[in-house]
Amino acid sequence: QSVLTQPPSASGTPGQRVTISCSGSSSTIGNNYVHWYQQLPGTAPKLLIYRNDQRPSGVPDRFSGSKSGTSASLAISGLRSEDEADYYCAVWDGSLWIFGGGTNLAVL
Amino acid sequence: QVQLQESGPGLVKPSETLSLTCSVSGGSINSRYWSWIRQPPGKGLEWIGYIYYSGNTNYNPSLKSRVTISVDTSKTQFSLRLNSVTAADTAVYYCARLDGNSENYWGQGTLVTVSS
Numbered sequence: 001q002s003v004l005t006q007p008p009s010a011s012g013t014p015g016q017r018v019t020i021s022c023s024g025s026s027s028t029i030g031n032n033y034v035h036w037y038q039q040l041p042g043t044a045p046k047l048l049i050y051r052n053d054q055r056p057s058g059v060p061d062r063f064s065g066s067k068s069g070t071s072a073s074l075a076i077s078g079l080r081s082e083d084e085a086d087y088y089c090a091v092w093d094g095s096l097w098i099f100g101g102g103t104n105l106a107v108l
Numbered sequence: 109q110v111q112l113q114e115s116g117p118g119l120v121k122p123s124e125t126l127s128l129t130c131s132v133s134g135g136s137i138n139s140r141y142w143s144w145i146r147q148p149p150g151k152g153l154e155w156i157g158y159i160y161y162s163g164n165t166n167y168n169p170s171l172k173s174r175v176t177i178s179v180d181t182s183k184t185q186f187s188l189r190l191n192s193v194t195a196a197d198t199a200v201y202y203c204a205r206l207d208g209n210s211e212n213y214w215g216q217g218t219l220v221t222v223s224s
Contacts, residue, residue: 002152033208043216044216044217047210050208050209051208051209054210056212088152090153092206092208096155096157096168096169097155099153099154102152102153
């Protein structure tokens with residue numbers, strides 16, 4: 001069980017806005033940047049959000065990240081079928097990379 | 109564009125040593141941290157450790173006693189050795205460069221099965 005807690009599953013319908021949470025502590029999220037990855041079935045994780053709320057080039061602005069205290073969230077607006085994937089939060093705590101347990105997002 | 113490619117045996121016997129190599133192309137291996145991450149079937153991601161191009165390493169405490177990561181800058185490769193493997197080490201193993209910024213590169217991953 002990871003020290004970064006994510007809900008195991010989430011769902012939404014096309015066009016909806018969904019949020020995925022990532023809960024940690026002062027030593028993880030509280031004092032470090034949070035990053036988010038998207039993993040489509042059978043593929044390597046892809047960086048979606050870095051340093052809490054920054055989007056790499058090429059990531060649609062439908063994806064946004066935020067952090068408050070010891071928790072972080074990933075929001076996906078205008079949900080599309082191709083967003084169906086696993087999502088992971090991650091933190092570098094100064095000595096190791098820690099990943100959340102992952103959230104499986106279903107687009108109904 | 110930096111590309112990473114894992115290679116190595118897909119089947120390892122219990123108690124033996126898992127060995128994988130990651131070949132880096134499209135960029136320098138210098139002045140960067142290079143990581144190994146694994147993902148058991150149907151489960152989440154676990155960071156194994158990293159190596160700096162100079163050879164400095166840092167490992168996940170949960171695996172530290174069994175892991176060795178090395179680098180060969182002349183071949184632009186870095187490698188993973190995990191000894192005394194069990195079925196619990198069956199996973200897709202990824203090599204990656206995780207810079208903590210927008211620079212983020214992963215190999216496609218390679219499935220290693222531990223079985224007799």
